[in-house]
Amino acid sequence: MFSPVAEDETRTRTIETGHLLLLLTPALLIILVLFGGGLLLGTLQALSSQPFTEKNALTFAHFTAVLADPDFATSFALTLYIATVSTLVAVIASVVVAISLVRCSAGNRVLNFFLQIPLTVPHLVIAISLLLLLAPTGILSRLCSFLGISKGAASFPLLVNDPYAIGILLTYIWKEIPFITFMILAVLKNSGNELNEVGRTLRANSWQRFRHITLPLIAPSLGAAGFIVFAFTFGAFEVPYLLGRTYPMVLPVWAYKNYTDIDLMARPEGIAIGLIIAAIATCSLLLSQGLMQLARRQREYPGE
């Protein structure tokens, strides 16, 4: 279940239906109207042949035009590459950082503070700062030519607007590591060290303790945090817009370009791309939910 807490089957506190409705209705109404309404109206516009005129007919033309475009596959691959690599690196680094933070409780307050700084820095700002740092005439390139490693801007490797999207990946990794770290730190701090000590008395080595004690403990929140990061990077606009190449574009940038095109007919295509992004995010959520349930069943009834 995609929720901030592990499922608690023992919670049996109940509530009158009337009171429950009173608590939930405002939130449900807002999400239904703004989020559901937005998606529904977007779908209607993406499905209509001429959305800005009276003579309208339902058509899949805009969706097929997008999906049949040879650029779709390249854009999709680039978006998936950026989201997957940045999420994987951030997840692995966060596990290392969180475990070392729990082990050395002495310097915790200072480190905790520093680790919180990236949470407050908008993506836009960190993208600009990495642009000033990594561009061919950026500070890193100046440092390299100062130390005699490279000979000027032309021989410095391309780190922004580059085919491997290094600048974009670094921005996301810098920004997302603290988010994932704090999500799993909450679990690690609450669970205490007893289980690890038990593992130690049973002569489990550090890898075994990590694999069979720590990892199962943090897996649910690690999965949820990783998924939020993946979905965010898949649908984010600012960072690839600033640090990406002009071709191929990631899906969100392509959607926005189409949406603001002077040709009004490109607009429904932009919305169609947006809806495809939404569908991919939702489908991967359902898929990961299903996989998690499958894994849980395997653990509970092995060999079934």
Next chain:
Amino acid sequence: MNKRSVLIGLGIIVAVVIPFLPLLLWSVSDQWFYPALLPQQFGLRGWQYIMTTAGQQITEGLVQSTSLALVTTCCSLLVALPAARALGLYSFPGKKLIGLFLLLPIIVPPLCVSMGYHLWFIRIGLAETFAGVVMAHLTFCLPYTIFVLWGVFTDYNPDFEYQARSLGASPIQVLINVTLPMILPGICIAALFSFLLSWSQYLSTLIIGGGRLLTLPILLFALMDSGDRPVAAAVSLVFVIPALFALVANAHFLGRQGMTGVR
């Protein structure tokens, strides 16, 4: 503390601080041609520009961004608190589905939704208005607030409320003297979270605000296009400072709990 954790700690601090160096250096440079490692001429042209020539615009951007984020945060908290209480404290049929639905906007990018209701907002006169942009921000700030407060309410024990009631406290007194103090750290985290999300939002503000609501991110994007690096660096720092200030203020209050769940 062993050597390895010192090394990791130092690594974290260096990695966090490095991206601020280019911003600081560029914001105080008047002349900095490639390949000089440090500016040939230090100066405050960038800062002077945003204080004087563009001063009014930057101030308006700050006010606009702050008021948008504050209004969005208040609305999110008001609506999210009851919903999170229901989700965190009680079990009821359909809870999984309702929870999933309320959190779904977290994973669907704001871009898709904003493009969808843009035309509708134009028709009912909400486009290019403050209220319209608040609603656009609310679409994804509310789910994140529910996400944080849901976690807060699962650790909350409502029995204290019953005790206060049996001692003769009115529902309002219970709310002010029992419930709110107990969940205050959680509310602070959720508020900071929602504030930062709205504060750094660019695309949905641009689509719904239509360039009429000049928030800081929108000004910053325009500056990056103009290519004036010292000014863009100075504005970037202005953009970070209020959030950093909120962090410092909160760090003392929240203590070790930190900002779990904030991104």
